[in-house]
Amino acid sequence: MSATASAALLLDGRIDDDPTLALIPDALADGLAAGGWAVDDWRLRDDRIAWCAGCFKCWTTTPGVCAHADRGREVASRWVRSDLVVAGTVPAGRAGGPEARTFRRLVERNTLNMQPPRWSSGVLESGANEWDVRLAVSALLDEVGVRPARDAVHSAPSEVVA
Amino acid sequence: MRTPRTALLLVGSPKPGASSSESLGAYLREELETRGLKTLTVKVVKALRSEEATEELCAAVAASDLVVLSFPLYVDSLPAPAIRALEVIAARCAGESGRAGAAPGETPAAAGSPAFVAICQSGFPEVEQSEIAIEICRNFAAAAGFEWAGGLILGAGGMIDGKPLRKLGGMMRSAMRALDLTADELAAGRPLPAEAVRLMAKPAIPAFGYRFMGNWGWRSQIKKQSDGVPVDAQPFA
Numbered sequence: 001m002s003a004t005a006s007a008a009l010l011l012d013g014r015i016d017d018d019p020t021l022a023l024i025p026d027a028l029a030d031g032l033a034a035g036g037w038a039v040d041d042w043r044l045r046d047d048r049i050a051w052c053a054g055c056f057k058c059w060t061t062t063p064g065v066c067a068h069a070d071r072g073r074e075v076a077s078r079w080v081r082s083d084l085v086v087a088g089t090v091p092a093g094r095a096g097g098p099e100a101r102t103f104r105r106l107v108e109r110n111t112l113n114m115q116p117p118r119w120s121s122g123v124l125e126s127g128a129n130e131w132d133v134r135l136a137v138s139a140l141l142d143e144v145g146v147r148p149a150r151d152a153v154h155s156a157p158s159e160v161v162a
Numbered sequence: 163m164r165t166p167r168t169a170l171l172l173v174g175s176p177k178p179g180a181s182s183s184e185s186l187g188a189y190l191r192e193e194l195e196t197r198g199l200k201t202l203t204v205k206v207v208k209a210l211r212s213e214e215a216t217e218e219l220c221a222a223v224a225a226s227d228l229v230v231l232s233f234p235l236y237v238d239s240l241p242a243p244a245i246r247a248l249e250v251i252a253a254r255c256a257g258e259s260g261r262a263g264a265a266p267g268e269t270p271a272a273a274g275s276p277a278f279v280a281i282c283q284s285g286f287p288e289v290e291q292s293e294i295a296i297e298i299c300r301n302f303a304a305a306a307g308f309e310w311a312g313g314l315i316l317g318a319g320g321m322i323d324g325k326p327l328r329k330l331g332g333m334m335r336s337a338m339r340a341l342d343l344t345a346d347e348l349a350a351g352r353p354l355p356a357e358a359v360r361l362m363a364k365p366a367i368p369a370f371g372y373r374f375m376g377n378w379g380w381r382s383q384i385k386k387q388s389d390g391v392p393v394d395a396q397p398f399a
Contacts, residue, residue, distance in 0.1 A: 051241060
């Protein structure tokens with residue numbers, strides 16, 4: 001994170017307009033703006049972002065650039081311009097997963113292209129998330145998950161679980 | 163778990179062509195057929211292309227006693243289209259058939275519910291990488307009213323490269339044995355045996371050999387295809 005943080009990228013992975021779920025991203029955007037940050041607020045569901053097809057062309061053919069020519073490509077470039085990246089998502093409901101499909105597409109499309117192969121230790125070695133980040137700028141990343149309702153498993157008083 | 167008469171294979175790979183996930187699932191499907199089950203294969207990517215195809219997916223799920231999802235690991239989870247398919251199945255198919263599910267961690271499905279099995283393969287040699295994805299599938303089964311029958315994890319799945327397991331022969335011996343055992347138990351209305359899980363997790367070759375071959379393969383591809391762009395290029399810097 002740079003010493004003079006000023007640009008924040010908010011990746012909003014909400015699927016619907018539930019007003020409760022809007023509270024956190026809206027408050028976060030407003031709070032950062034009030035604090036002097038330039039906020040790049042991106043609601044992912046408004047854009048058509050294809051899922052990763054597993055072609056690995058972002059490694060082999062155009063290193064660092066996804067083969068899909070859609071707005072999913074923009075994440076890396078907007079990430080580079082940011083000092084703070086906040087990824088907001090809702091759980092995948094009854095699909096059982098921790099992240100919404102809107103957010104999964106973004107994660108899939110921007111993991112390999114940010115993470116070049118690491119010959120010394122082996123591409124296929126443990127530590128999938130120990131990114132050897134391709135980007136020149138390393139932004140601070142925070143991920144916020146919001147549950148639409150409390151369930152039997154999570155009895156913590158807060159609705160915010162991550 | 164009831165004795166199944168029908169089984170549905172869901173291929174969760176986003177790849178348009180042949181995939182290692184399909185190879186694994188197809189082998190199990192064939193083995194289930196030899197044990198008398200009527201089977202059907204649906205690729206989730208195709209099933210999500212149109213409303214009509216999605217309806218066909220839901221109808222196939224509703225008509226199945228056993229659902230097998232075979233998928234590749236994508237960043238510690240399922241690929242986005244597989245997640246979408248599970249969302250659709252949980253919200254529409256399960257609801258329409260009256261199979262109201264429980265929240266993850268709550269009471270499991272009632273006896274006699276359709277069974278759900280997951281097969282996850284990844285390019286990592288370690289099976290631990292896929293454990294979270296299998297847990298996600300278990301949560302889905304509970305939430306959508308399926309009876310969880312277990313999950314299999316295959317590491318070093320890149321070696322399959324979309325080829326039929328039988329053609330790969332001895333290298334896939336443990337995986338095929340695991341799927342044989344799985345078919346035996348599922349066809350008899352029983353969940354996956356621990357021995358099948360163990361055999362599927364058994365490395366086909368030593369991890370260092372797999373890494374060596376993997377690195378060699380990537381280097382070779384990049385040299386041929388990247389037109390001189392270095393592999394650690396920073397195009398957005």
